[in-house]
Amino acid sequence: MTGYTEKNTAITGIGMSDVSRGATKSALALTVDACLEAIADAGLTRAEIDGIATWPGERADGSGFSAVGCAAVQDALRLKLGWYAGGGEAPGQYGAVFNAIGAISAGLCRNVLIFRTMYEATARKTAFANALLKEGQRQAGPFAWYAPYYTYAASLQQALFFNLYVHNSGITPEQVAQIPINQRRNAGLNPKAVYRTPITLDDYLASPIIATPLRLYDCDVPCDGAVAIIVSRLDVARTLRNPPVRIEAIGSSMQYRNSWTQLDALDTQAQPKVAEMMWSRTDLKPADVDIAQLYDGFTFHTLNWLENFGFCERYGAKDFIEGGRRIALEGELPVNTGGGALSGGRLHAYGAVHEACTQLWGRGGERQVKGDPQVCATSTAGGPLAGAMLLVRD
Amino acid sequence: MHTPTPPARILPAVDMDTLPYWTGGKNGQLLIHRCGDCAYLVHPPVPFCPACDGRNVAPVPVSGRGRVTTFTINHKPWVPGLPVPYVLALVELEEQADVRLVSNITHCDPAEVTFGMAVEVYFEPVEDLYVPLFRPVERLA
Numbered sequence: 448m449t450g451y452t453e454k455n456t457a458i459t460g461i462g463m464s465d466v467s468r469g470a471t472k473s474a475l476a477l478t479v480d481a482c483l484e485a486i487a488d489a490g491l492t493r494a495e496i497d498g499i500a501t502w503p504g505e506r507a508d509g510s511g512f513s514a515v516g517c518a519a520v521q522d523a524l525r526l527k528l529g530w531y532a533g534g535g536e537a538p539g540q541y542g543a544v545f546n547a548i549g550a551i552s553a554g555l556c557r558n559v560l561i562f563r564t565m566y567e568a569t570a571r572k573t574a575f576a577n578a579l580l581k582e583g584q585r586q587a588g589p590f591a592w593y594a595p596y597y598t599y600a601a602s603l604q605q606a607l608f609f610n611l612y613v614h615n616s617g618i619t620p621e622q623v624a625q626i627p628i629n630q631r632r633n634a635g636l637n638p639k640a641v642y643r644t645p646i647t648l649d650d651y652l653a654s655p656i657i658a659t660p661l662r663l664y665d666c667d668v669p670c671d672g673a674v675a676i677i678v679s680r681l682d683v684a685r686t687l688r689n690p691p692v693r694i695e696a697i698g699s700s701m702q703y704r705n706s707w708t709q710l711d712a713l714d715t716q717a718q719p720k721v722a723e724m725m726w727s728r729t730d731l732k733p734a735d736v737d738i739a740q741l742y743d744g745f746t747f748h749t750l751n752w753l754e755n756f757g758f759c760e761r762y763g764a765k766d767f768i769e770g771g772r773r774i775a776l777e778g779e780l781p782v783n784t785g786g787g788a789l790s791g792g793r794l795h796a797y798g799a800v801h802e803a804c805t806q807l808w809g810r811g812g813e814r815q816v817k818g819d820p821q822v823c824a825t826s827t828a829g830g831p832l833a834g835a836m837l838l839v840r841d
Numbered sequence: 842m843h844t845p846t847p848p849a850r851i852l853p854a855v856d857m858d859t860l861p862y863w864t865g866g867k868n869g870q871l872l873i874h875r876c877g878d879c880a881y882l883v884h885p886p887v888p889f890c891p892a893c894d895g896r897n898v899a900p901v902p903v904s905g906r907g908r909v910t911t912f913t914i915n916h917k918p919w920v921p922g923l924p925v926p927y928v929l930a931l932v933e934l935e936e937q938a939d940v941r942l943v944s945n946i947t948h949c950d951p952a953e954v955t956f957g958m959a960v961e962v963y964f965e966p967v968e969d970l971y972v973p974l975f976r977p978v979e980r981l982a
């Protein structure tokens with residue numbers, strides 16, 4: 448299948464700063480670490496980076512949610528650009544990648560540096576970051592509808608969707624637990640993961656309920672860290688250091704009501720038609736996928752993606768993950784092989800891209816999936832945000 | 842027994858379109874925008890009807906009855922004094938199921954709330970606004 452412009456692009460390098468629950472350097476310093484590592488990994492120099500993209504762009508609100516934007520990186524590295532963009536109104540965190548694909552295809556640039564910086568661990572030491580509500584201030588924007596109802600955090604809002612999923616699917620807490628248990632096991636083999644001690648079913652069931660049915664261990668872990676990737680035009684990619692990880696297909700659609708209250712697919716979220724779009728742009732099928740790095744802001748996002756990507760049927764995730772064997776490193780579909788955001792740290796979908804490339808390039812060390820994986824499905828976000836990519840190593 | 846005062850509800854910023862929703866409770870009315878041409882309810886309020894392309898959309902009182910689409914029982918005391926557990930819910934209107942309102946379900950034990958439960962609106966005045974809240978429809982003998 449040809450003619451889709453994402454097929455003319457590839458990931459050529461990756462970088463990741465130290466990831467921690469309290470950084471010893473600034474958010475910009477972490478970002479520079481990740482960016483320089485990615486540029487060098489691709490076999491490029493700063494002078495050859497001619498585009499930057501990020502999601503959601505700099506938010507100077509003290510939350511640490513996005514402490515660094517394009518302008519700071521461009522100036523820190525003194526890059527000479529043909530194009531740049533940072534912004535949050537996009538199909539989830541991968542919006543930055545989709546923008547880069549467009550810019551490369553339009554001939555505006557050839558090697559785009561894409562980064563995502565989180566500084567939430569440090570921010571939460573001084574303020575209740577990620578709080579949706581600010582005392583003494585009237586709430587504007589889409590969460591205005593939630594404001595008067597003691598909706599203090601995304602976890603509480605998302606529990607609404609999770610509970611409907613549980614109601615409709617009949618999944619049990621013992622089955623959901625396989626997601627965090629598997630990921631913690633993988634994190635134990637990942638030196639960069641923030642939480643590496645194995646957890647058991649009893650640990651999961653004992654973790655505090657935040658809002659039914661959501662427990663603490665269903666939530667990703669706020670961290671300080673930065674990830675960078677280089678997306679290059681395919682002909683350029685083929686002259687560089689690593690075998691290109693081609694962007695075989697993307698899903699970027701929004702076919703639902705773009706709303707945290709009126710979304711017309713509450714328990715499957717905005718993912719089904721995004722996944723459908725991705726599969727419509729490739730000859731590959733779910734059975735061709737070797738590994739999956741699925742969004743895990745909350746465990747039920749991962750359950751949703753297993754179903755919406757077609758790895759199992761609707762409401763079949765509970766059986767698919769039963770006992771955890773299928774999604775383990777040795778299983779038929781290893782999922783979130785580096786520990787994901789639940790255990791590796793909330794690098795907000797870019798940790799997932801970094802891990803995808805790590806595995807596709809055979810750099811996984813102790814957690815390397817056997818059999819030389821070549822195809823990875825990866826996805827981002829929940830609620831009305833959803834984006835998907837199918838990555839294939841040349 | 843002394844009951845601590847719950848934290849103040851944090852109010853939404855309102856504009857000309859959303860003001861009726863947040864103030865209709867002054868007259869005991871839940872005001873939802875409706876298309877004057879085809880009767881489609883447009884929520885959140887927009888001065889355009891996506892069902893018939895009409896521009897004749899204005900707030901009207903609705904029944905205030907609905908059903909619980911989904912809900913969650915919050916257990917985490919996010920701020921000091923917050924009485925837990927409490928129920929956060931999405932309520933679909935009796936008149937049109939694709940109008941979903943965020944609310945708390947009160948006047949019952951959180952454990953009694955179920956999917957599809959019939960609820961009715963009431964209002965809590967906070968500063969200059971009237972926050973719509975829902976409680977179980979009174980079970981008539």
Ligand SMILES: [Zn+2]
Nearest residue numbers: 876879890893
């Ligand atoms: Zn109409």
